[in-house]
Amino acid sequence: MSHDHSLNPETMPQEPEKATLEGKNKFLGLWFFLGGETVLFASLFGTYLALRNSTAGGPATTDLFGLELVFVMTMLLLTSSLTSVYAMYQMKNNNFKKMQLWLGITALLGMAFLACELYEFYHYIHEYEFTFRSSAFGSAFYTLVGFHGGHVVFGLSWLIVLMVRNAKRGLNLYNAPKYYTFSLYWHFIDVVWVFIFTVVYLMGKVG
Amino acid sequence: MSIAAAQNKGFLAAVWDYLTTVDHKKIAKLYLFAGGFFFLLGGLEALFIRIQLISPENDFLTAGLYNEMITMHGTTMIFLAAMPLLLGLMNAIMPLQIGARDVAFPFLNSLGFWLFLFGGVLLNCSWFLGGAPDAGWTSYAPLSIQSPGHGVDFYIMGLQISGAGTLIGGINFLVTIVTMRAPGMTYMRMPLFSWTTFVTSVLILFAFPALTVGLFLLMFDRMFGAAFFDVTLGGNAVIWQHLFWIFGHPEVYILILPAFGIFSDIISTFSKKRLFGYTAMVFATILIAFLGFMVWAHHMFTVGLGPVANAIFAIATMAIAVPTGIKIFNWLGTMWGGSITINSAMLWTLAFIPSFTIGGMTGVMLASAVADYQYHDTYFVVAHFHYVIVGGVVFGILAGLHYWWPKIFGKILNETLGKLSFWLFFIGFHLTFFIQHFLGLMGMPRRYWVFLKDQGLDTGNLVSTIGAFLMGVGGLIFVINIIYTSVKGEKAPADPWDGRSLEWAIPSPPPFYNFKQTPLIRGLDPLWIEKTEGKGKITPAEPLGDIHMPDASILPFIMSFGFFIAGFGFIYQVDHKGWLAAIFVGMGTALICMLIRSLKDYHGFHIHKEELEREAD
Amino acid sequence: MADNIDTNKVNSFRKQKSKDEMKKQLISFALMIGFTIIAFGIVATDAIDKMFVVPLLLILAVVQVAFQFYYFMHMKDKGHELPSMMIYGGIFAALLTIAALSVIVWW
Ligand code: HEM
Numbered sequence: 031m032s033h034d035h036s037l038n039p040e041t042m043p044q045e046p047e048k049a050t051l052e053g054k055n056k057f058l059g060l061w062f063f064l065g066g067e068t069v070l071f072a073s074l075f076g077t078y079l080a081l082r083n084s085t086a087g088g089p090a091t092t093d094l095f096g097l098e099l100v101f102v103m104t105m106l107l108l109t110s111s112l113t114s115v116y117a118m119y120q121m122k123n124n125n126f127k128k129m130q131l132w133l134g135i136t137a138l139l140g141m142a143f144l145a146c147e148l149y150e151f152y153h154y155i156h157e158y159e160f161t162f163r164s165s166a167f168g169s170a171f172y173t174l175v176g177f178h179g180g181h182v183v184f185g186l187s188w189l190i191v192l193m194v195r196n197a198k199r200g201l202n203l204y205n206a207p208k209y210y211t212f213s214l215y216w217h218f219i220d221v222v223w224v225f226i227f228t229v230v231y232l233m234g235k236v237g
Numbered sequence: 238m239s240i241a242a243a244q245n246k247g248f249l250a251a252v253w254d255y256l257t258t259v260d261h262k263k264i265a266k267l268y269l270f271a272g273g274f275f276f277l278l279g280g281l282e283a284l285f286i287r288i289q290l291i292s293p294e295n296d297f298l299t300a301g302l303y304n305e306m307i308t309m310h311g312t313t314m315i316f317l318a319a320m321p322l323l324l325g326l327m328n329a330i331m332p333l334q335i336g337a338r339d340v341a342f343p344f345l346n347s348l349g350f351w352l353f354l355f356g357g358v359l360l361n362c363s364w365f366l367g368g369a370p371d372a373g374w375t376s377y378a379p380l381s382i383q384s385p386g387h388g389v390d391f392y393i394m395g396l397q398i399s400g401a402g403t404l405i406g407g408i409n410f411l412v413t414i415v416t417m418r419a420p421g422m423t424y425m426r427m428p429l430f431s432w433t434t435f436v437t438s439v440l441i442l443f444a445f446p447a448l449t450v451g452l453f454l455l456m457f458d459r460m461f462g463a464a465f466f467d468v469t470l471g472g473n474a475v476i477w478q479h480l481f482w483i484f485g486h487p488e489v490y491i492l493i494l495p496a497f498g499i500f501s502d503i504i505s506t507f508s509k510k511r512l513f514g515y516t517a518m519v520f521a522t523i524l525i526a527f528l529g530f531m532v533w534a535h536h537m538f539t540v541g542l543g544p545v546a547n548a549i550f551a552i553a554t555m556a557i558a559v560p561t562g563i564k565i566f567n568w569l570g571t572m573w574g575g576s577i578t579i580n581s582a583m584l585w586t587l588a589f590i591p592s593f594t595i596g597g598m599t600g601v602m603l604a605s606a607v608a609d610y611q612y613h614d615t616y617f618v619v620a621h622f623h624y625v626i627v628g629g630v631v632f633g634i635l636a637g638l639h640y641w642w643p644k645i646f647g648k649i650l651n652e653t654l655g656k657l658s659f660w661l662f663f664i665g666f667h668l669t670f671f672i673q674h675f676l677g678l679m680g681m682p683r684r685y686w687v688f689l690k691d692q693g694l695d696t697g698n699l700v701s702t703i704g705a706f707l708m709g710v711g712g713l714i715f716v717i718n719i720i721y722t723s724v725k726g727e728k729a730p731a732d733p734w735d736g737r738s739l740e741w742a743i744p745s746p747p748p749f750y751n752f753k754q755t756p757l758i759r760g761l762d763p764l765w766i767e768k769t770e771g772k773g774k775i776t777p778a779e780p781l782g783d784i785h786m787p788d789a790s791i792l793p794f795i796m797s798f799g800f801f802i803a804g805f806g807f808i809y810q811v812d813h814k815g816w817l818a819a820i821f822v823g824m825g826t827a828l829i830c831m832l833i834r835s836l837k838d839y840h841g842f843h844i845h846k847e848e849l850e851r852e853a854d
Numbered sequence: 855m856a857d858n859i860d861t862n863k864v865n866s867f868r869k870q871k872s873k874d875e876m877k878k879q880l881i882s883f884a885l886m887i888g889f890t891i892i893a894f895g896i897v898a899t900d901a902i903d904k905m906f907v908v909p910l911l912l913i914l915a916v917v918q919v920a921f922q923f924y925y926f927m928h929m930k931d932k933g934h935e936l937p938s939m940m941i942y943g944g945i946f947a948a949l950l951t952i953a954a955l956s957v958i959v960w961w
Pocket residue numbers: 375489490492493535536554555557558561596597598599600601603604605609612613614618621622625626629630
């Protein structure tokens with residue numbers, strides 16, 4: 031197995047995230063995990079599609095959903111995807127400070143997204159009395175969107191731990207794969223959100 | 238830790254060593270022992286079921302206890318016995334077969350094991366805490382929603398935790414095979430057992446998430462008042478069936494494919510021939526995995542999916558018989574003209590071929606959707622899946638244990654006891670299950686607590702119970718064999734079977750770094766090539782140098798224990814909100830472990846060249 | 855662990871390459887935003903007949919996700935054969951699951 035300290039700094043590898051065996055393993059492991067996550071979310075989407083009209087007399091998709099907030103949330107998350115691309119760009123340029131900066135912006139955008147989501151749930155519960163228990167549709171909606179939100183929370187925690195842990199150490203071949211796998215995970219969260227705003231909100235609005 | 242320090246230590250030190258180990262060979266032993274324990278437990282449950290059914294209207298078990306027994310038997314055998322035993326063999330052997338020093342994620346490997354173990358223990362705690370789950374291993378809603386008490390809650394949390402462990406194990410094997418093959422070990426030179434490990438791991442990766450979601454839905458309904466399966470609030474119970482079988486059918490292939498790999502390796506070793514149709518075998522494995530995802534609804538023919546869906550799934554199901562048939566013929570082709578040694582490993586293998594073929598044939602019968610209206614939920618189905626699972630998976634595990642025992646434990650299992658246990662188990666198996674085909678065709682439904690007198694079912698059930706006891710005795714003799722061997726057994730040489738693949742090129746048991754020098758592979762059956770065309774020894778691919786090994790860690794154990802505590806919290810917070818504290822404490826423990834893991838630097842340690850040189854070959 | 859990679863030594867050729875890459879990523883971002891606005895637009899304005907809206911929304915989503923995978927996550931680059939195999943495998947299982955749950959659950 032390779033050791034980072036044995037590498038000559040003059041030969042900084044083009045892909046620091048995959049320069050060591052550990053890095054390669056992490057890279058593949060996370061991609062494979064995302065393959066599994068695809069099925070996980072498919073099961074949740076499938077359940078949602080099966081139950082989205084099971085409102086049991088309670089509020090339905092057309093009553094509940096507004097487009098403005100969802101649009102804002104979408105922009106926040108899409109932009110955070112771009113900022114994490116910038117962060118990886120800076121990683122390849124070996125500019126640690128800028129990488130941390132872009133990741134910091136990513137984290138802020140993610141938090142803003144979460145705040146919107148919490149507000150949205152709060153709004154449904156208080157204005158419409160639409161909860162997890164109101165109907166099968168309610169259960170399916172909160173479970174699907176909540177699982178996504180849970181992924182955002184996990185991703186943010188991961189990111190913050192990474193940033194704090196490495197703030198003083200700088201970039202090296204031990205932590206480059208960790209940053210890179212985080213960015214993959216974060217993009218995947220965005221992918222799931224694209225389907226959520228399409229299938230849940232936009233298709234829900236269409237009726 | 239140096240090599241010397243790893244030897245000579247007290248009992249406590251040994252326990253600590255196993256609690257913290259990240260060595261794939263030790264984790265394999267843990268899997269084998271835990272899986273073996275659950276196998277005995279599941280076997281005991283099976284005997285209770287058969288005693289209850291020994292005669293009409295028997296009252297050995299109460300109706301409720303009977304339901305718990307069949308549920309726990311099925312759940313235990315599939316999730317806590319068969320899978321862990323196979324994962325144990327994969328852990329022990331696959332890295333050796335591809336010439337790796339360890340797996341890709343040693344830490345996660347250990348985490349996967351402890352999650353499985355704590356999940357299994359959690360599930361079995363239910364026996365002492367008001368009753369085990371009783372809605373069947375399939376746990377169909379709405380039965381599972383309405384089942385009183387906490388039994389089904391234990392099923393949910395236990396499987397959720399152990400399932401997470403399995404998923405981790407699957408990803409670990411995949412990455413190991415992709416990145417850690419020795420120089421020259423191309424994909425098409427991997428032994429079949431490594432191939433089936435790879436394909437099985439793909440199946441685990443894509444099948445387990447569906448179960449995860451299904452279990453979450455059940456959990457939300459039972460513990461948090463959601464309405465997924467509550468028809469009065471618009472829920473739909475069929476969703477569970479789909480999710481369960483989208484997982485469940487690939488799961489049966491997760492079980493059988495590794496067994497196929499074991500048999501392939503054994504047959505070619507003991508026929509002294511290269512595996513016939515190696516390429517066809519690999520592609521048949523992949524094809525089975527692919528088709529395995531498109532057939533789940535054959536478990537739901539009688540649900541009322543409609544004739545179009547039933548027809549599609551019937552045809553897809555029958556199609557799987559084709560690659561399976563290819564495999565059967567290739568095994569026969571390998572033995573054809575070979576110089577065959579018959580020992581215990583080979584006996585289990587030879588017995589597998591006809592037994593499994595019978596199971597495959599009843600499978601094709603069941604796949605005919607129209608006929609299945611007659612067979613469904615009768616003993617015919619019970620006979621079918623025991624022919625494939627016992628005749629395929631269990632025979633495979635036992636064959637594999639006989640074959641690799643010397644490599645894993647350094648001793649050769651006793652042949653006399655091995656053959657005795659084989660014959661008892663084999664005869665018992667056919668006595669138990671062959672007759673069940675006919676009981677089923679006569680209309681005996683599965684999962685019923687009693688049957689009535691004079692309906693033509695009495696003799697058949699008696700025979701079946703007698704067979705079950707023969708299997709029990711056979712199983713016990715296998716256990717005795719293990720004990721006898723570990724006390725008295727002869728020490729195994731590196732290559733007791735005149736083997737062909739890489740695991741036989743290193744000492745039995747292997748040193749903890751496996752290969753002193755990474756081997757250079759020159760073809761399929763690398764050791765055999767060197768024996769016949771080379772100097773009889775594997776050529777190293779690198780000069781002797783320092784070896785890097787990963788750090789041991791107690792974190793996986795503590796983390797899994799945290800989830801175990803949280804599991805109790807989830808189950809009991811329904812009764813009293815005070816139990817929420819257990820969720821926080823348990824989850825908190827697990828999260829803190831994760832935090833420590835990500836904050837600390839893990840560099841591993843080196844075994845120095847000089848130390849390696851001192852070691853005798 | 856302290857040997858950080860020296861900034862000055864990264865050669866300019868590589869910098870140019872990742873700049874070009876960045877340009878492509880920016881274009882994909884612009885397209886993604888564009889698709890999103892179109893998707894929200896057609897729903898907000900009721901511009902298109904209901905029957906066509908849903909397939910159109912799905913196509914927009916799939917294309918946008920493809921950009922995310924291939925450009926943002928580099929699936930188009932070398933060394934991503936196994937990742938794309940596993941993602942497509944996941945998509946295969948995912949499609950079956952979704953088809954089952956949305957089509958044959960109520961039969
Ligand atoms: C040629 C291959 C196979 C075919 C065509 C086939 C077909 C079927 C069908 C149609 C059923 C549903 C019967 C019913 O419930 O009415 C079934 C049940 C079952 N099969 Fe197979 N099967 C095959 C191989 C296997 C293998 C290899 C395994 C396991 C290693 C397996 C394990 C099971 C189990 C566990 C069940 C019953 C599940 C339950 O209801 O509890 N089958 N099989």
